[in-house]
Amino acid sequence: MTITEGRRLGRSGVLVSPLTLGAMNFGEGANTGEADSIEIIHAALDAGITVIDTADAYTQGASEVVVGKALRGRRDDVLVATKFHNQIGANPSHQGNSRRWIVRAVEDSLRRLQTDHIDLYQLDLPTFSLGLWQKFGTGYAYDTQREIILRAFDLGITHFDLANRYGPPFRAAEKLFGRLLKSDLGRYREELVISSKAGGFLSDSPYLQGGSRKSLLSSLDHSLRDLGVDYVDIFYHHRPDLTVTLEETTSALADAVRHGKALYIGISNYAADRAHQATQLLSAQGVPLLVHQHRYSIFDRWVETEGLLSFAQEDGVGLVVFSPLAQGLLTDKYLDGEIPQNARAAASTFLTPDAITEDYIARARALNEIAAERGQSLAQLALQWVLRQPQVSTALIGASSAWQLDHNLAALQFPPLTDEELGQIDEYGVHGTGVRV
Numbered sequence: 001m002t003i004t005e006g007r008r009l010g011r012s013g014v015l016v017s018p019l020t021l022g023a024m025n026f027g028e029g030a031n032t033g034e035a036d037s038i039e040i041i042h043a044a045l046d047a048g049i050t051v052i053d054t055a056d057a058y059t060q061g062a063s064e065v066v067v068g069k070a071l072r073g074r075r076d077d078v079l080v081a082t083k084f085h086n087q088i089g090a091n092p093s094h095q096g097n098s099r100r101w102i103v104r105a106v107e108d109s110l111r112r113l114q115t116d117h118i119d120l121y122q123l124d125l126p127t128f129s130l131g132l133w134q135k136f137g138t139g140y141a142y143d144t145q146r147e148i149i150l151r152a153f154d155l156g157i158t159h160f161d162l163a164n165r166y167g168p169p170f171r172a173a174e175k176l177f178g179r180l181l182k183s184d185l186g187r188y189r190e191e192l193v194i195s196s197k198a199g200g201f202l203s204d205s206p207y208l209q210g211g212s213r214k215s216l217l218s219s220l221d222h223s224l225r226d227l228g229v230d231y232v233d234i235f236y237h238h239r240p241d242l243t244v245t246l247e248e249t250t251s252a253l254a255d256a257v258r259h260g261k262a263l264y265i266g267i268s269n270y271a272a273d274r275a276h277q278a279t280q281l282l283s284a285q286g287v288p289l290l291v292h293q294h295r296y297s298i299f300d301r302w303v304e305t306e307g308l309l310s311f312a313q314e315d316g317v318g319l320v321v322f323s324p325l326a327q328g329l330l331t332d333k334y335l336d337g338e339i340p341q342n343a344r345a346a347a348s349t350f351l352t353p354d355a356i357t358e359d360y361i362a363r364a365r366a367l368n369e370i371a372a373e374r375g376q377s378l379a380q381l382a383l384q385w386v387l388r389q390p391q392v393s394t395a396l397i398g399a400s401s402a403w404q405l406d407h408n409l410a411a412l413q414f415p416p417l418t419d420e421e422l423g424q425i426d427e428y429g430v431h432g433t434g435v436r437v
Ligand SMILES: NC(=O)c1ccc[n+]([C@@H]2O[C@H](COP(=O)([O-])OP(=O)(O)OC[C@H]3O[C@@H](n4cnc5c(N)ncnc54)[C@H](OP(=O)(O)O)[C@@H]3O)[C@@H](O)[C@H]2O)c1
Pocket: 130, 131, 132, 133, 134, 135, 161, 162, 238, 268, 269, 293, 294, 322, 323, 324, 325, 326, 327, 328, 329, 331, 332, 333, 342, 343, 344, 345, 379, 396, 397, 398, 399, 400, 401, 404, 407, 408
């Protein structure tokens, strides 16, 4: 194997070997001790591997140290990827995604790796993220909302997805999360990835919707005030606005990063070609597009059919996929054709009773049987199904109880779906079922 047989890394021009060597268990005190680790790394390089993947938290830094030693004299032949976020050492403030910690973490990694540059530096998103779109506003029991959010954090969900519109009423979810940051979560700010969005409809005023500089940057300031934070981790343009040039929208997003009010940029609901243009415009301004947020589930396969998987692959952008349970249609709650009193289909303008058609019930029951054969619930099957795509960085779920979180996150305990099962799911996973598209 030689580098000329390599593949392009994301949207970059860099060629890499098809295989990467992971160094998670390498280093002094790890399963693979220092001498063996160096021997393995040298054997990998000799065999043509050009990417070594490590992290500051792998064996608490020992992995980076041994990678640095093994690469002495060979650094220029290799692309080194490392990561930050997890706790290093005993001090709980030595972790997270804050600017202060990122700068400290990268300096420590450079020192351990004995290099003056890292080729690939990554932000980890948890497998599941929690969105506060529905039932996180006034009119719902505060104690339940608090319980769900704290339970999510205890279960390892570090990414909370918000928007200026979430409530009801608009802005209520960000105010609620701000309140929780003050009372409970603020001390973990550096461990949280908080996202906000602007650009969705808030009022008839042209400045309270759309993709103009005025609308986006003033909304971000408002969200920061409601959340009571200095910065959000990801700031999204919520939906494309064809009345504003993409140059204006992307320059406002890039300025949000330059002004220190957002660490990363995302877009949402963009078609693949416009998403690609946004990536290029942002990149020209030195701000990479981190993520694209789009709906994706067994019943909504637009991501597959309209080129978003290929966009994500080719442009190196992560997909944050929302409504993976089709707002609850891919659970067992509507299987008997009844709508439970407090279910979303009974109480939301976004999922209405007319979604519970005979077609829907037949497909959901068939999918439920496939899940039962695997010993799991339909919800767990549906979540595993979206996560099978390597382009998906995180599945963005909602929940109206802590029980739902416990139940749904157990999806990770089941074996991957086989090709045969995926084929069976395809039969009933018909795009548009029950979903308003
Ligand atoms: N960018 C965008 O334009 C956009 C648009 C929509 C959503 N989003 C984001 O995506 C997030 C998630 O969306 P979503 O809430 O539609 O996701 P979802 O995970 O498809 O649906 C979650 C809902 O399904 C029901 N549910 C969950 N687990 C269940 C279980 N085990 N058994 C029975 N029912 C269960 C609950 O509703 P009930 O119990 O109330 O029935 C829950 O609130 C949002 O909060 C938001 O952050 C983004």
